[in-house]
Amino acid sequence: MKPAVKRLIFFVVLIAFWELGSRFELWHETILPSPTSVYESLAAGFSDMTLIYDLAASFRRLAIGLLVALLIGTSLGILLARSKTADDTIGSMVLALQSVPSIVWLPLAMMWFGLGEGAIIFVVILGGTFVMTLNVRTGIKNVNPLYIKAARTMGSNGIDLFLKVVIPASVPYLVTGARLAWAFAWRALMAGELLSSGPGLGYTLRYASDFGNMSLVIGVMIIIGVVGAVVDQLIFQRIERNVLRRWGLET
Amino acid sequence: MFIEVKQLNKVYLDKDKKSNTVLHDIDLSIKKGEFVSILGPSGCGKSTLLSMIAGLVGATSGEIVVDEKKVVKPGKDRGMVFQEAALFPWMNVTENVMFPLRKEMSKKEGLDRARHFLQMVQLSNYANHYPHELSGGMQQRVSIARSLAMNPSVLLMDEPFGALDEQTRTRLHGQLEKIWIDTKKTIVFVTHSISESIKLSDRIIVMGTRPGTILTDIKVNIPRPREDHKKDVAELEEEIMGLLKTEIDKVVNEELAYEARS
Numbered sequence: 001m002k003p004a005v006k007r008l009i010f011f012v013v014l015i016a017f018w019e020l021g022s023r024f025e026l027w028h029e030t031i032l033p034s035p036t037s038v039y040e041s042l043a044a045g046f047s048d049m050t051l052i053y054d055l056a057a058s059f060r061r062l063a064i065g066l067l068v069a070l071l072i073g074t075s076l077g078i079l080l081a082r083s084k085t086a087d088d089t090i091g092s093m094v095l096a097l098q099s100v101p102s103i104v105w106l107p108l109a110m111m112w113f114g115l116g117e118g119a120i121i122f123v124v125i126l127g128g129t130f131v132m133t134l135n136v137r138t139g140i141k142n143v144n145p146l147y148i149k150a151a152r153t154m155g156s157n158g159i160d161l162f163l164k165v166v167i168p169a170s171v172p173y174l175v176t177g178a179r180l181a182w183a184f185a186w187r188a189l190m191a192g193e194l195l196s197s198g199p200g201l202g203y204t205l206r207y208a209s210d211f212g213n214m215s216l217v218i219g220v221m222i223i224i225g226v227v228g229a230v231v232d233q234l235i236f237q238r239i240e241r242n243v244l245r246r247w248g249l250e251t
Numbered sequence: 252m253f254i255e256v257k258q259l260n261k262v263y264l265d266k267d268k269k270s271n272t273v274l275h276d277i278d279l280s281i282k283k284g285e286f287v288s289i290l291g292p293s294g295c296g297k298s299t300l301l302s303m304i305a306g307l308v309g310a311t312s313g314e315i316v317v318d319e320k321k322v323v324k325p326g327k328d329r330g331m332v333f334q335e336a337a338l339f340p341w342m343n344v345t346e347n348v349m350f351p352l353r354k355e356m357s358k359k360e361g362l363d364r365a366r367h368f369l370q371m372v373q374l375s376n377y378a379n380h381y382p383h384e385l386s387g388g389m390q391q392r393v394s395i396a397r398s399l400a401m402n403p404s405v406l407l408m409d410e411p412f413g414a415l416d417e418q419t420r421t422r423l424h425g426q427l428e429k430i431w432i433d434t435k436k437t438i439v440f441v442t443h444s445i446s447e448s449i450k451l452s453d454r455i456i457v458m459g460t461r462p463g464t465i466l467t468d469i470k471v472n473i474p475r476p477r478e479d480h481k482k483d484v485a486e487l488e489e490e491i492m493g494l495l496k497t498e499i500d501k502v503v504n505e506e507l508a509y510e511a512r513s
Binding site: 151 | 350354381
């Protein structure tokens with residue numbers, strides 16, 4: 001049986017049990033709404049466009065935040081890989097910052113940027129930057145020395161060697177860094193929106209929760225999960241696989 | 252002389268700041284167009300010597316002159332082929348061969364030149380393949396084409412066929428010999444295989460170990476192709492084997508002594 005078929009059967013059975021449990025009132029509708037009511041609130045949300053606006057607003061913040069995170073992360077990673085002093089000082093700080101969930105910056109961010117877009121985007125940027133930094137640093141430091149030797153015997157050095165050999169050779173790490181940065185940024189975005197003002201998926205989730213609309217809460221959770229899985233599997237993992245195969249790193 | 256190595260010494264400092272002489276007073280002259288093998292057991296510094304001619308490793312004392320220019324850094328006048336093909340995986344075969352050419356000629360000229368050398372190593376049909384799609388032997392041929400494409404005055408080869416299987420190696424020996432005859436390049440070929448060195452070279456520099464020194468310099472006066480003169484080849488092989496045996500024993504004894512101590 002194909003994995004896709006197995007997967008389909010699994011989800012059908014899961015939803016069937018969920019629906020049956022609700023029909024026979026094994027649990028109360030307010031505690032765990034049935035799939036039908038989740039579907040209805042999703043359908044309502046999409047038909048009156050509120051969920052569309054939420055998705056658009058969330059993606060906008062994510063796109064800006066992730067782009068800035070990748071730019072800063074790459075530059076910082078290059079700096080750490082090239083300068084021992086920077087690595088010994090800034091590098092240790094990045095390692096510490098990486099282990100702090102970026103959402104804990106939100107109180108400070110709200111003081112600095114107010115309660116709107118700025119604070120959320122700031123948290124998203126922090127979510128993606130450090131993991132990108134560390135991957136770029138590792139990628140550049142792990143370039144096969146043979147490539148560098150070979151390039152030098154072919155007259156390449158300095159900035160040419162860096163741009164034409166070192167950077168392309170570290171692309172597998174850059175891709176992995178970008179994938180992880182996306183994953184961290186997506187989680188940071190949702191956390192930030194939960195605690196901030198709308199529109200946005202996270203905001204709608206909290207709003208629904210405040211009004212006891214558990215079917216919409218579950219609906220938004222499903223959207224968050226589906227978007228996360230689709231972007232990760234269809235975009236990043238596919239790119240990563242292709243890169244690993246071509247770079248000869250596939251096992 | 253085309254390549255002059257004069258009073259060359261290389262000393263490394265190991266972990267405990269103990270100095271470790273890798274090469275001791277190496278003197279070597281190589282004529283233009285000569286095919287010279289540097290043969291020795293592992294640890295004799297033969298690869299270090301080659302890297303120093305390439306300009307990748309600096310000397311502790313002494314100097315190397317190639318074509319009347321003192322070697323201070325790597326340059327396109329000295330092409331190097333490593334044991335691993337060292338092709339860039341993000342470029343296809345043609346782009347790899349064009350890599351050293353991109354600054355000195357137009358794209359079209361570079362492409363023509365890449366085609367020419369890919370034909371020389373019989374890989375024209377693989378011009379658009381990526382390195383990971385090629386076998387080890389094919390990758391090494393691309394790497395040879397890449398070095399030849401920049402038209403170096405000398406080709407430095409560091410055990411280029413060491414990682415290949417026997418049949419592929421034999422085929423590549425034939426191809427390399429033909430390329431050498433066609434292009435008249437000077438080739439310095441590092442190997443630990445006695446038969447490989449006899450099969451290919453005009454001269455064999457036999458090196459001893461700890462410290463790396465030149466033991467003898469043997470002229471191979473066997474007509475080519477050497478497959479037709481098996482008896483002469485076998486005699487020379489035996490002679491060199493005898494020379495190297497004492498050297499290999501030296502390495503083994505040292506290692507045994509080291510293990511006994513630790």
